[in-house]
Amino acid sequence: MTALYDVAAIGNAIVDVIAQCDDAFLEREGLVKGSMALIDPARAASLYDVMAAAIEASGGSAANTVAGVASFGGKAAFIGKVADDQLGHVFRHDMKAIGCAFTTAPLIEGPATAQCLINVTPDAQRTMGTYLGACVELTPADVDPAIIEAARYSYLEGYLFDPPEARRAFAKAAALCHGAGRMISMTLSDSFMVDRHRGALLGFIETQCDIVFANEDEICSLFETQDFDAAVKAIAARSEIAAITRGEKGSVVVAGGQIHEISAYPVEKVVDTTGAGDQYAAGFLYGLSQGRPLPVCGQLGSLAAAEVIAHYGPRPQVTLRDLAAQNGL
Amino acid sequence: MTALYDVAAIGNAIVDVIAQCDDAFLEREGLVKGSMALIDPARAASLYDVMAAAIEASGGSAANTVAGVASFGGKAAFIGKVADDQLGHVFRHDMKAIGCAFTTAPLIEGPATAQCLINVTPDAQRTMGTYLGACVELTPADVDPAIIEAARYSYLEGYLFDPPEARRAFAKAAALCHGAGRMISMTLSDSFMVDRHRGALLGFIETQCDIVFANEDEICSLFETQDFDAAVKAIAARSEIAAITRGEKGSVVVAGGQIHEISAYPVEKVVDTTGAGDQYAAGFLYGLSQGRPLPVCGQLGSLAAAEVIAHYGPRPQVTLRDLAAQNGL
Numbered sequence: 001m002t003a004l005y006d007v008a009a010i011g012n013a014i015v016d017v018i019a020q021c022d023d024a025f026l027e028r029e030g031l032v033k034g035s036m037a038l039i040d041p042a043r044a045a046s047l048y049d050v051m052a053a054a055i056e057a058s059g060g061s062a063a064n065t066v067a068g069v070a071s072f073g074g075k076a077a078f079i080g081k082v083a084d085d086q087l088g089h090v091f092r093h094d095m096k097a098i099g100c101a102f103t104t105a106p107l108i109e110g111p112a113t114a115q116c117l118i119n120v121t122p123d124a125q126r127t128m129g130t131y132l133g134a135c136v137e138l139t140p141a142d143v144d145p146a147i148i149e150a151a152r153y154s155y156l157e158g159y160l161f162d163p164p165e166a167r168r169a170f171a172k173a174a175a176l177c178h179g180a181g182r183m184i185s186m187t188l189s190d191s192f193m194v195d196r197h198r199g200a201l202l203g204f205i206e207t208q209c210d211i212v213f214a215n216e217d218e219i220c221s222l223f224e225t226q227d228f229d230a231a232v233k234a235i236a237a238r239s240e241i242a243a244i245t246r247g248e249k250g251s252v253v254v255a256g257g258q259i260h261e262i263s264a265y266p267v268e269k270v271v272d273t274t275g276a277g278d279q280y281a282a283g284f285l286y287g288l289s290q291g292r293p294l295p296v297c298g299q300l301g302s303l304a305a306a307e308v309i310a311h312y313g314p315r316p317q318v319t320l321r322d323l324a325a326q327n328g329l
Numbered sequence: 330m331t332a333l334y335d336v337a338a339i340g341n342a343i344v345d346v347i348a349q350c351d352d353a354f355l356e357r358e359g360l361v362k363g364s365m366a367l368i369d370p371a372r373a374a375s376l377y378d379v380m381a382a383a384i385e386a387s388g389g390s391a392a393n394t395v396a397g398v399a400s401f402g403g404k405a406a407f408i409g410k411v412a413d414d415q416l417g418h419v420f421r422h423d424m425k426a427i428g429c430a431f432t433t434a435p436l437i438e439g440p441a442t443a444q445c446l447i448n449v450t451p452d453a454q455r456t457m458g459t460y461l462g463a464c465v466e467l468t469p470a471d472v473d474p475a476i477i478e479a480a481r482y483s484y485l486e487g488y489l490f491d492p493p494e495a496r497r498a499f500a501k502a503a504a505l506c507h508g509a510g511r512m513i514s515m516t517l518s519d520s521f522m523v524d525r526h527r528g529a530l531l532g533f534i535e536t537q538c539d540i541v542f543a544n545e546d547e548i549c550s551l552f553e554t555q556d557f558d559a560a561v562k563a564i565a566a567r568s569e570i571a572a573i574t575r576g577e578k579g580s581v582v583v584a585g586g587q588i589h590e591i592s593a594y595p596v597e598k599v600v601d602t603t604g605a606g607d608q609y610a611a612g613f614l615y616g617l618s619q620g621r622p623l624p625v626c627g628q629l630g631s632l633a634a635a636e637v638i639a640h641y642g643p644r645p646q647v648t649l650r651d652l653a654a655q656n657g658l
Contacts, residue, residue, distance in 0.1 A: 019426075053396070053423040055642065056385035067382070086415040086441070094382040097348075112415070313384065 004150035005101065006074035006289035007282075010143065010173055011062025011157030012135040013080035013104075014114040015087040018274070018312055019054040021119040026127055033121065036128040036190050038162075044131035047117050056087070058094035059116055059314045061189060062157035064275045068282025068304050070098045071320040074289060077101040077147045083134040088113040098315075104142050107134040120312065124270040136163040140172040148173050149180040152289045153211075155281065158189030158218075161197050161204075174208040183240075185211035187281055188218035195221055202238070211241040211288075213281045219244050232259070243298065245280050245305070253284075253298045262298035265306035265327075275314030279304035283320070300329055333479040334430065335403035335618035336611075339472065339502055340391025340486030341464040342409035342433075343443040344416040347603070347641055348383040350448040355456055362450065365457040365519050367491075373460035376446050385416070387423035388445055388643045390518060391486035393604045397611025397633050399427045400649040403618060406430040406476045412463040417442040427644075433471050436463040453599040453638065465492040469501040477502050478509035481618045482540075484610065487518030487547075490526050490533075503537040512569075514540035516610055517547035524550055531567070540570040540617075542610045548573050561588070572627065574609050574634070582613075582627045591627035594635035594656075604643030608633035612649070629658055 026033055029047065039047065058067075066076035078095055082088030084106040091113060095102035111133040119127045138160065148154055154177050160166040170186075177184040186209045188194050194201060201222065205212055212235055214222070219231040219242075228246075235242040236254040245251045253260040280301035287297030304320050311317055355362055358376065368376065387396075395405035407424055411417035413435040420442060424431035440462040448456045467489065477483050483506050489495040499515075506513040515538045517523050523530060530551065534541055541564055543551070548560040548571075564571040565583040574580045582589040609630035616626030633649050640646055 048422060049425075051422075051426060053387065053426040053644070054419075056419060058382065090383075090385060093377060093380075096378075097380060097382040315382070 002150070003152045004075065005077045005147065005152065007066060007069045007153050007155055007285045008077040008079070008147050008151030009062035009066045009155040009157065010079045010160065010169065012060045012114055012132065012159055013063060013082045013091050014060035014116045014130065014135065015091055016057050016059035016116045016118050016274070016314060017048065017051070017054045018057065018118045018120060019052040021052060021121060023121055025119065026121065031119070031127045031129070033127050034125045036130060039129045039131050041131060044115065044117065044129065047129050051117060051119065055312070056090065057313045057315070058091045060114070061159060061187065061278050062155055063095070064278035064314045065155060065282045065285070066100050067098050067315040068279045068320060069286050070100050071316045072282065072286040072300070072324065073321040074286045077151060079104050079142055079144065079147065081107055081134045081138045081142065083107045083111065083113045085113055087115065088134070101147065103144065107137050110134060110137060118274055120272050120274070124273050124309065126272060126274040136166065138163070138169055139165045140169045143169045143172045143176070145176050148176040149182070152182060153285050154182065154184045155285060156184065156186040158187050158193055161193055161201065170204070171208065183210040185209065185213065185285065187213040187277065188222065191217040191221040194218050198222060198224070206238050209239060211243070212239045213243050213277070213284070215245045215277055241294070243280070243284050243301065245277055250302060251280065251298050253294050255294055260295045260298060262295060262302055265302050267306050267310050270309050272312045273309050275308045276305045278314065279308045279316065296329065300324060303327055303329065331479070332481045333404065334406045334476065334481065336395060336398045336482050336484055336614045337406040337408070337476050337480030338391035338395045338484040338486065339408045339489065339498065341389045341443055341461060341488055342392060342411045342420050343389035343445045343459065343464065344420055345386050345388030345445045345447050345603070345643060346377065346380070346383045347386065347447045347449065348381040350381060350450060352450055354448065355450065360448065360456045360458070362456050363454045365459060368458040368460050370460060373444060373446065373458065376458050380446060380448065384641070385419070386642050386644070387420045390488060390516065390607050391484055392424070393607035393643045394484060394611045394614070395429050396427050396644040397608045397649060398615050399429050400645045401611065401615040401629070401633070401653065402650040403615045406480060408433050408471055408473065408476065410436055410463045410467045410471065412436045412440065412442045414442050416444065417463070430476065432473065436466050439463060439466060447603055449601045449603070449641065453602050455601060455603040465495065467492070467498055468494045469498045472498045472501045472505070474505050477505040478511070481511060482614050483511065483513045484614060485513065485515040487516050487522055490522055490530065499533070500537065512539040514538065514542065514614065516542040516606065517551065520546040520550040523547050527551065535567050538568060540572070541568045542572050542606070542613070544574045544606055570623070572609070572613050572630065574606055579631060580609065580627050582623050584623055589624045589627060591624060591631055594631050596635050596639050599638050601641045602638050604637045605634045607643065608637045608645065625658065629653060632656055632658065
């Protein structure tokens with residue numbers, strides 16, 4: 001089958017609500033800096049109530065990744081659940097506007113489109129409270145074979161490992177993917193998610209997933225170790241390719257017994273780290289889809305991450321294809 | 330009566346949808362660069378459909394102005410109509426978050442919260458299509474005497490001179506204002522609006538309005554002249570104070586037979602001119618409310634305008650009170 005898409009992603013369809021705050025605000029609200037907490041509608045309302053004036057922008061981890069892929073010039077598709085409301089229309093518009101296929105039917109009755117309340121401190125850390133709303137209504141029926149089978153690489157957002165129906169959707173996607181001779185990848189998303197589902201995750205990685213994205217915290221949590229090198233060895237033994245991001249220390253890519261260390265791109269002023277991991281995955285997957293060597297894939301990821309942390313908002317503000325060309329990639 | 334507010338404004342309650350575009354896009358869509366066009370729901374849908382991925386942020390001309398007043402440390406109130414929908418909640422949240430009183434009841438049935446579709450070209454010009462939705466349902470009943478009578482200065486958004494009920498709301502506000510011994514101000518907002526209502530506007534300015542804000546185009550349109558100096562003389566004869574903005578040429582303030590020329594503040598890179606006039610009015614009115622001399626009021630206006638055009642979005646991103654202090658104002 002011809003590949004219609006370079007990357008197809010399954011993830012939470014979320015609109016971000018981004019405001020600035022200070023450390024005292026996080027303390028007053030009992031928020032752990034840098035973390036992502038799932039919150040219910042009541043807590044979402046009370047947190048929003050005390051937040052500063054905000055901007056709204058389409059977000060969602062895997063959705064940000066396909067936005068990055070599209071910005072590199074790749075063909076991208078997204079599967080995720082919005083409600084039939086104003087923010088759902090915003091999310092759908094933005095996907096279409098970046099040239100990403102997004103055909104998942106909206107949820108007609110039920111919870112509202114998901115929102116991620118993001119408070120950014122002056123040190124550029126983002127602290128997130130996510131009300132998942134319509135997202136968790138994603139089911140295997142939403143995983144369209146015509147998309148997954150036609151994508152060179154599929155990409156699963158770890159946050160969706162929580163809801164049982166969405167996890168079944170992952171299993172369906174993996175089966176479709178492998179049936180079509182494609183590769184499937186996953187990001188671990190969050191060390192708390194890893195902690196909640198360690199056994200099931202390891203099983204999924206060993207039997208159904210080819211490529212794993214994670215940051216240091218997440219990969220160490222997966223193997224219950226403080227020893228980064230040990231965690232890297234452990235994932236190398238279990239997945240075909242793993243790409244582990246380490247913030248300003250760059251990233252480590254392991255595959256076929258080889259370890260590639262990739263530097264981070266320098267950033268003049270880090271403004272908002274929201275979306276760094278998502279854009280790393282975008283560059284990496286785009287590189288893979290174009291048959292580039294693994295170290296170049298890692299460099300493309302680092303470059304995309306450097307662009308997104310230099311401004312507010314989780315998606316690229318320049319054309320990554322041009323940025324890559326300017327940087328000799 | 331004690332002044333509870335420094336500035337109370339009556340205006341359109343709008344959420345801005347801001348995207349980047351190129352000149353070819355404006356041409357394809359038949360949009361006149363730098364203009365504001367009122368559009369119906371069908372055109373709003375078709376224009377949004379072809380716009381790039383966007384961010385959403387609370388806007389509205391007079392609402393931006395009170396946001397600026399609040400950022401200077403002034404006490405502000407806003408009167409305007411949102412619907413009871415997600416974007417209406419966003420607008421209300423942001424007003425509350427900046428410390429601005431906003432108690433106008435939402436529209437329960439009827440059109441959605443207003444949206445302004447803003448396309449920003451690389452030369453930082455913004456081209457706007459506004460779907461007014463719930464805004465035009467503002468009536469005299471929404472003009473709360475407890476707010477207008479308690480504000481040192483009231484401020485009317487010229488865009489609301491179009492709907493007859495809103496114009497009656499202006500007349501009510503002016504009567505309340507003067508009855509309480511306060512002053513009322515107005516911005517002409519848009520040269521097309523001026524053109525549509527020249528006679529009624531001149532009548533309103535001569536009999537009910539004390540302070541007029543306008544840009545060069547608007548004031549020249551009001552007096553049907555190409556001669557800026559003649560237009561300035563004409564407005565000086567008809568209003569107690571007039572403040573006319575001229576982009577990078579600064580502004581001209583006329584009052585009591587005196588003309589003050591105010592320089593613009595230098596801006597390293599102009600990114601998006603959305604909100605420049607609104608923030609000029611914010612600085613000027615805040616200065617007046619604190620009893621500052623007119624040239625200082627103009628400088629405060631120029632400073633606030635310079636801040637807002639250096640970034641995307643129509644409201645200040647720094648605390649204008651601090652910025653004023655840093656600039657010796």
